[in-house]
Structures are given as C-alpha cells and as structure tokens.
C-alpha cells in the first residue's frame with residue numbers, strides 16, 4: 001500500500017466518517033446515560049451553593 | 057506575595073530567578089550583535105528584579121500553616137489587574153492603528169510605530185495579554201472552587217503568571233524592534249516560543265495536579281473547557297512554531313514547513329487559536345460565572361457536554377477555510393468548509409444554553425449590567441459563529457476574503473464575545489476575590505457596558521459596510537472586460553468607514569479604562585465585616601506538594 005495523496009483522501013472519506021460518528025454517538029450516550037443524570041444535576045447545582053460572598 | 061511562600065519555597069523562587077537571570081545573560085551575550093541581545097537584557101533584568109523582590113521578603117516570618125486549608129487567590133488577583141492593564145494598553149494601540157488607516161502620517165516617521173509593527177502589538181496585546189491573563193486568572197479561580205481544592209503548589213502559579221507575561225513582553229517589544237516569525241498570531245521567534253513551552257507545561261501540570269486532589273467526584277464542565285484550552289494550545293504552539301534558528305546568536309529562524317504545507321499548518325494553528333484560545337477557555341468562564349451571577353444552574357448540563365465534544369472535534373478540521381482558492385487541494389478546502397458549517401450546531405447549542413439559562417431571569421439581565429455583559433456575550437457568540445460558518449462557504453468567501461468583512465467578523469467575536477464575557481466574569485469575580493460587598497461603582501459598570509456595546513456595534517457595522525463595498529468593487533468589471541476600479545479607488549471609499557471604526561474603537565478603549573479604574577477602586581474599598589468562608593471543606597487533608 002502506498003501512502004500517497006489518494007490513500008489519505010480515501011481514508012478520510014471512509015474511516016474518517018465512521019470514527020467521528022462513533023465518537024459523536026459515544027458523547028451522546030454518555031450525556032444521556034440515565035445513571036449519569038443525577039451526577040450532572042448535582043454538578044450543575046454544586047457551583048451555586050458556595051459560601052463565598054453570596055451574589056445577589 | 058512572598059509572605060505566602062514558605063522559606064523553602066522562597067529558596068526555590070530565588071533559584072528560579074537566578075536561572076532566569078542566567079538565561080537572559082546567556083541570550084544577551086551570544087546575541088549581543090543582534091536584536092536578540094535586547095531580549096536577553098530584558099529577561100536578565102526581569103530575573104534580577106524578581107530576585108530582589110524575593111530576597112527582600114526572604115526573612116519574613118513563615119506563613120500561617122493553616123493557609124493550606126484555604127483557597128489560593130493571590131495569583132488570580134494579580135492576573136485580573138494585569139489583564140485589564142493589557143486591555144487598556146492594547147486597545148490604545150489598536151485605536152492608534154485604526155487612526156493610522158485614516159491618517160497614515162500618525163507614525164511620526166519612526167520605524168517602530170509603522171503599521172506593520174503596531175498591528176501585531178495590538179493583536180498580541182489583546183489576545184494574549186488581555187485574554188491570556190484573564191484565562192489564567194479565572195481558570196485558577198474556577199478550578200479551585202469547582203474542585204473544592206487548593207491549587208497544587210504555591211510557587212508554580214507564579215511561574216505560570218509571570219512567565220506568561222514575560223513572553224507577552226518579549227512578543228510586543230520584539231515587533232517594535234522588527235523581530236517576527238511572520239506567522240499571524242504566532243509572531244514571536246524561537247527562543248520566546250521555547251520559553252512559552254516551559255511556562256505552558258507548568259500550567260498544564262498545575263491544572264492536572266489540582267484536579268487530582270479534587271473533593272468533588274465529577275469534574276465540572278467548565279474545567280473541561282479550560283483543560284482543552286491548555287492542552288490544545290500547547291499542541292498548536294509547538295507544531296506551528298517548529299523552526300530552525302539561523303544561529304543561536306540570532307533571533308531569526310526559518311519554519312520547518314514550506315509552501316502550501318506551511319500555509320495549512322499556520323491556518324490549522326490560526327483557526328484553532330480562535331477555537332481553543334478565544335473560545336474554549338472563555339466558554340469555561342461562561343459556564344461558571346454566568347450561572348453564578350444569575351443564581352440559576354446551567355439550563356442543560358447534558359447539552360454543555362455534547363457541545364464540548366462537538367466544538368473540540370469539529371474545530372480541528374475547519375482551518376482550511378482560511379485558504380479557499382489557494383494552492384491547497386480542493387478537497388481539503390471542501391473538508392474545511394463542511395466542518396465549518398456543521399460547527400454552527402455545537403456553537404449555537406452553547407449560545408442557546410447560555411440564553412436559556414437566563415430565560416426566567418430577564419429582570420436581572422435588565423437591572424444588572426454585569427449579567428447583561430454576559431448576556432450580550434452569548435448573543436455575539438451566536439452571531440459570530442453563524443457568520444463564521446457562512447463566510448466559510450467557498451463562494452461567500454470569494455467575496456469576503458481579503459476584505460474588512462473578515463475584520464468585522466473577528467471583532468464581533470473578539471469584542472462582542474471574548475471581551476464582554478471577560479468583563480462580566482471580572483465584575484462577578486472581583487468582589488468575591490477581595491471580599492467586598494459589591495463593585496466600587498455600579499454606575500461605572502453601566503457606563504462601561506454602554507461604551508463597550510456601542511463601540512462594538514459601530515466597529516462591526518463599519519467593517520461590514522467597508523468589507524462588502526471592497527468586495528464588490530474588486531469584482532466589478534467594466535464593459536470592455538477590464539476591472540472597473542483600481543485598488544486605490546476602493547481604498548478612498550474606505551475613509552469614512554475607517555473613521556467610524558476608529559471612533560467605535562475609542563469608545564471601547566474608554567470603557568476598558570473605566571473598567572480598570574472601577575476594579576482598582578474596588579480593591580481599595582474596606583473589606584466586609586464578616587468574611588465569606590474561603591476555607592476548603594473540612595475533608596481536605598492532603599499536604600501541598602511544594
């Protein structure tokens with residue numbers, strides 16, 4: 001196999017698509033995984049309950 | 057500053073200062089016949105001055121051992137003030153450059169004040185001086201609060217902050233001396249680049265080590281953005297600046313890349329500098345300070361995660377939209393164009409997430425100029441990313457490229473988004489940091505807000521107009537098939553727009569001066585009676601490593 005221009009174009013146009021889609025689905029699954037829900041809610045609220053010169 | 061360091065840390069600090077002085081001396085001596093010598097002298101002088109400061113405080117009593125149970129905010133305080141000083145300096149130079157385009161004689165016949173040298177002084181000053189210091193300062197604050205852990209080191213935050221500012225100083229003084237690597241936003245030469253690598257690796261290590269001692273199981277999303285900023289900027293900086301100096305005694309170097317590879321590497325860097333320096337880290341700011349100021353959690357935490365990966369992955373591939381219609385292979389241009397268009401999705405998800413967080417708190421946005429800064433920032437973020445995706449479409453780019461439209465786009469992003477979110481974050485942060493009830497003057501915040509907003513709007517509209525006029529004039533043909541206008545014709549048409557831009561820029565500069573004054577006066581106000589709890593949660597027991 002020659003690592004020339006055509007090879008990289010072919011690679012980008014085939015595997016490139018699949019690995020990026022896989023990554024995208026991975027991120028979505030992680031974000032929407034039901035068990036993570038509570039962790040995320042807590043994280044979102046955690047920054048608000050700090051005792052540091054409460055902001056109004 | 058010194059009183060917070062233990063005797064051992066003071067000794068280490070002195071060794072570092074001595075090393076800096078020696079490095080400066082070495083550069084100065086080998087480079088004495090070149091402009092390089094000036095930077096050697098600068099570093100040696102800085103090393104000596106710092107050494108003197110440490111020595112003066114060396115025999116002060118050791119700091120309170122309890123300090124490790126508290127957050128370490130001194131570097132953040134210095135970072136905030138220094139950032140605002142860079143803003144005032146660099147927007148002053150920016151406005152000077154703007155007036156130069158109206159009245160070219162304003163260089164006063166000096167070499168250092170020519171347009172080509174002052175322009176990078178402005179861009180480096182605002183992006184790295186103002187933006188970089190703001191990112192370092194806020195990242196230290198957000199990191200500690202969201203991890204509920206003290207910075208993992210007392211000396212290394214200063215190495216990062218002081219080292220970074222020395223790099224910025226070398227950069228801007230270098231341009232005025234005529235030193236440049238000729239790569240946009242990466243103009244500093246090889247020795248300054250190596251210096252920055254050391255500083256940046258220290259920053260990364262400090263961030264990771266602090267995260268490692270966090271008390272929270274989950275790493276809050278703002279840290280992901282800051283971490284992406286630090287990590288990717290390191291990669292970009294190292295790869296794009298690979299170069300061979302003509303000799304160790306000369307500032308000049310030659311890039312390892314040539315031709316179209318050089319162009320592609322440069323704009324892979326340039327575009328991702330926009331993504332990871334000017335966007336990722338500032339989104340980190342947004343995800344912390346906006347919810348805090350609004351008193352509401354981020355609208356969708358999940359969306360912030362998905363947009364994080366979206367932005368991080370898509371930006372990497374979009375750089376070739378800076379090289380449409382060049383020798384770059386057509387498919388690479390198309391690739392960059394496609395990714396740029398898709399990029400609008402996670403960008404708008406972030407902007408939308410910010411606006412939806414404010415939904416239901418509009419009365420706060422109306423009454424509180426600080427929150428309004430962050431609101432306007434989110435709007436401009438949405439606007440400039442939509443515009444960017446649009447301009448990345450090849451035929452659109454054929455009209456916009458080389459024109460002031462690009463400059464308008466840049467400033468919608470840089471003034472409207474980056475600077476506005478920073479002002480909102482600073483006005484939230486400063487009273488917390490110095491333990492004041494509020495900022496010195498809310499009327500001055502209000503004044504700053506309207507100056508900044510009107511300045512930005514005038515600037516952006518002037519450049520949109522001049523850009524489109526330029527683009528259309530350059531592609532207008534006469535009946536006999538020749539170009540209808542000469543370049544000088546289009547330049548003359550620009551005068552009123554350049555004038556308006558310089559006025560808008562002046563308003564923005566004035567706002568920055570007011571902001572610096574307001575922050576400075578806040579630090580001089582009396583502190584609150586009962587201080588807020590700066591202590592870490594009681595579980596904290598680890599010894600700091602340094």
Ligand code: HEM
Nearest residue numbers: 330334377378396399440441444445447448457466469470
């Ligand atoms: C979806 C996001 C974005 C995309 C797709 C995008 C796309 C573009 C395009 C197509 C250009 C013009 C290239 C040319 O014709 O030379 C450009 C220039 C530029 N953009 Fe953006 N942009 C985005 C967001 C931003 C943001 C948020 C900022 C600032 C914080 C920004 C700062 C810049 C800068 C500094 C330049 C000028 C580069 C130069 O010196 O030529 N962009 N961008």
Ligand SMILES: [Fe+2]
Nearest residue numbers: 327330375378
């Ligand atoms: Fe770009």
